[in-house]
Amino acid sequence: MISYADIVEVCSRWVDRVAMTIVAGRQSLRTIPYVQLAEQQDGTFTVRSGPQGDVLDVPGPPVRLSGDRAGAEVAGLLDSVLRGAKVEVVLRPQRFMFRPLELPRRALDFLDGIVRAQIDRLTPWSADAAAFGWHSEVDPANDRIDVTIAATAKTLIAPFINAVAALGADTVILSAALPHPVGDVAAIKISEQKAGQAADARRLRRVLIGLAAGGSALASLSIAANAIVGGMFETQRDDVLRRVAERRALMQPGRNGASEAARALEQHKHEIPSTVIAIEALSQVLPDDTYLTELRILGDKMQIVGVTKDAPSLIRLIEQTSHFSKATFFAPTTRSVSEQTEHFHIEARIEPVYTPGL
Template sequence: MGSISRAKDVYFWWLTQLSAAIIRKHPSGRPWRTMLYNTRSGLDIFAHSTGAPKRFATLPADPTPEDIADCRRSLMGKVDRDPKQILLRLSPNDIVQKTIRVPYAALDLMDSVVDNKIETIVPWSHENTYYGYRVADDLSGDQIDAVVIATSKQLVDGILERAESIGLTPRAVDFAPTPEDTAALDLLNLEPDPIITNAKRLNIAFIAAVCCSLAISLFGGYQVWALNAGYTELDEKIAAIMTRVEEVKRLNDENEKLKEQRERLARRKGDNRPVMELIEALSRALPDSAYLEELEIHDNETRLVGKSTDPTGLIGILESTPEFEDVRFSAPTTREDGQTLGTFSIMGHVQRKSDEEKSK
């Protein structure tokens, strides 16, 4: 959090410096069209003219409602009521003035020097003080003089309240000995600081620029992503097509192999005996004392598993048939104690049909 706070401080300091480089503060003696000059007798209202300022009315120091109404009528249509054109000027009776002397080396630190000396100049607290200063024109010596002008916030607030009662709202407060004096000293600016205002505008502009850049970057990134996604989808489609082509080739190859196998099977079918024929031959050959439990036929090899009172005699019986040859035991015969039947496992080769049988 500390790093973020420091970064924000640096950023706003940079904005303020940039704004100050763009905008110059208003110098002392700023132009005005309506001036409120405070005196012991009241608040004199002047309007700017080609010659000397012209006074149109005076609001007493402690006005009654009738005084306020009379003053409003006197000013109607004669003064500019735009706050930006209204100036409140204090008279010598409203201020405390003192000249201080500081080393020339402290010229760059004059704001801090004056601020630290305010409580030694005025009889009220620092928080209740408006002040300004002007450095003397002579800067040739080791010491420089600065004229400090100070007044109380309570006094200024009271004058501003009286001004607002007649519909006038000053935008600045300064001091000069007379209304005609052009070398006034600024004490208070009631307008927003143009440097701060411009810094806020710059901040909004920078944020907008960053948002636009981010939006453009996101849009560009999306376009690149969409383009890559399109290429990826195209690659996937091409890969899918190539996969289907390879699958078709594979199926064609398999079909060719199956075709060859069917042709071989078809050729062999004429030589091989049907299964039903073998079953019928076994039914005729096997004696009543023998029966089958399993029958397997694979590549003209037949495996018989079953039980018989004379398993050994079955070899000769099957050898004597025209359907079987090379008959042999594929496993030893077994007979459990007390049983008359023995278990046998016999392998035999199925004889091919003879030419005479094929012709039938």
């Protein structure tokens, strides 16, 4: 059964697809200038233009991007430079977290998925909340790939993207400057946004919607058919529900034992912690420099033994999760003279997965 909302959604997707196709075709027919905004240590930006990266002398105060837009005076000076251009904003490396990753060479075709899956482990953010990019180099001698990942929170780079998009840039590319350039690579691309194409697509979309207004007669016919047929099905559904309720009422007296068993199983599910989920939660919270030699689960308690660089910090990490509580050392923590690690013995209570009463 097709509803009015389904028709509107299909039409909206079709209009968006047509608008983006027309805009993309028009963009391919014109030359787009390239401008780079490189952030300096004092927070100002150097403006470069052209394939040779020539520095442009922008008159007025130093270029700064604060909030979601540039200052009024700076915006007036940059408007003619950035409007309709492909603008790359290169931020300082201090705004990003860099992590190395070594992979076998055969993983090159799956690098995007592998990096996305590793973001949760390598950075404090999830893959949805993080803005990240990477640079890879193949080491033929060892048949390995050396990957350098740069990541930060999306909320930290959004103001820079919005500020440049507000100045009329056609495309906004945001990159992270490498602390130490690798060969010819001085920055890692983090994101790319077609700001100008999106604005053109919105304007063209309004035109296409006006042209598609002639299909309103078909939508009205569909709504009428949906009301008639939907009413018939609604009546049949109410009749079936009524019969099911009657059958359940007749069967209720003989189901006391089954009801008691179901309630007991439900209570057991709420009260007994899940071992599999507890182990999965523990693997996500422990840092990379921590190794376990023993793991014991005794009822609702978990005991772990292993080595780490900072044993007291593990108590805080374990209790921050919703799966454990009352974490404590059940044996003394010792430090090896020849190693820079601590041998720990930690015990914690495993919380049930389900909240009682829900």
